[in-house]
Amino acid sequence: MRTKIRDARRLVVKVGSALVTNNGTGLDKEAMADWARQIATLRDAGKQVALVSSGAIAAGVQRLGWKKRPHEMHRLQAAAAVGQMGLVEAYEEVFARHGLHTAQILLTHDDLADRKRYLNARSTLNTLLDLGVVPIINENDTIVTDEIKFGDNDTLGALVANLIEADALIILTDQQGLYTADPRRDPAAELIAEGKAEDRRFEAMAGGAGSGISKGGMITKVRAAQRAARSGAHTCITSGREADALLRLAAGDSLGTLLYATSTPLQARKQWLADHLQLAGSLVLDAGAVAALRAGRSLLPVGVTEVRGEFERGAAVSLHDEAGGELGRGLINYNSTEARRIARKASGEIEAVLGYLDEPELIHRDNMVVR
Ligand SMILES: Nc1ncnc2c1ncn2[C@@H]1O[C@H](COP(=O)(O)OP(=O)(O)O)[C@@H](O)[C@H]1O
């Protein structure tokens, strides 16, 4: 079973507030340096790693000399703004020791709910990973409002795993993994070694946060595993204080709790596409494009005879044959004006027509469901 994590090529590693700030006493630079060392080793082995790190608020509270985490939103946001500086500074320094660049990415829920921003966030993250940079991701706490808040970074970690189609989500926390009950309250609680991410029994076992420093607790980690599994990512919840935790997981060791996905990435992603789309327009395809799509290929502009509706880049559109029958739907890489201009053109002509080339396909096959 642990080969699932060992074989992962693209990983999201999430570290919680209590860990990063040594239970709220300030950034734990030693621990951060140790994760950076391990991530650098994984990179050398050809793996790509994005890091979702909490700790901005806890670090800010400590930097400002406050005794405890405040309740008022404006004070929390001020603390996050101060703390995020320290957080990325520290990561930059510890990764630089291994010759690795870092990049700060701050996200809100809105960024991932909006198709255009979703695609932009995805291509930026993919580009950074391909460049060998380690993205350091956190919620944009300083501007976020209650309505658009992820709230805890476990959820954010899962959404990032979905976004970049990671193979694994590693959640580092202050416990060895998921126990049958909160081990802080029940000394008889036992560690769960592994199970299906969607197994509902795990939710009943998981409780809230272990300290006033953190936000989510175990319940958000279990839900994050369910969410990550929808795009085919396996989740491992383990202790960030365990020596060489990341390296041992990459070697296939049985560490922590493995909550594995049961569907393949593509099936899961297509399921998501089929379930969640609100259509903003439609495309009419010629017989050649219909045949290409049925054969599992991407949609190129050359096969599109008509573009209906006004939509933005990243919108969901339905796909029709010339008789009007709907054969599928997908997320389009160009807005309606651009799509009209490049319809019927060969991909090689896109740049000449638009003055730029975002993607050679109008809709990539991974972003499409064909009935
Ligand atoms: N069933 C459980 N197994 C393990 N930990 C649990 C469980 N239920 C609740 N917890 C609590 O969840 C805490 C970890 O979550 P949290 O405090 O949010 O940390 P992080 O900052 O790493 O996200 C643990 O310290 C533990 O007290």
Ligand SMILES: N[C@@H](CCC(=O)OP(=O)(O)O)C(=O)O
């Ligand atoms: N974005 C917040 C993290 C929220 C939070 O506490 O998350 P976690 O510790 O992962 O449960 C921060 O950086 O302080």
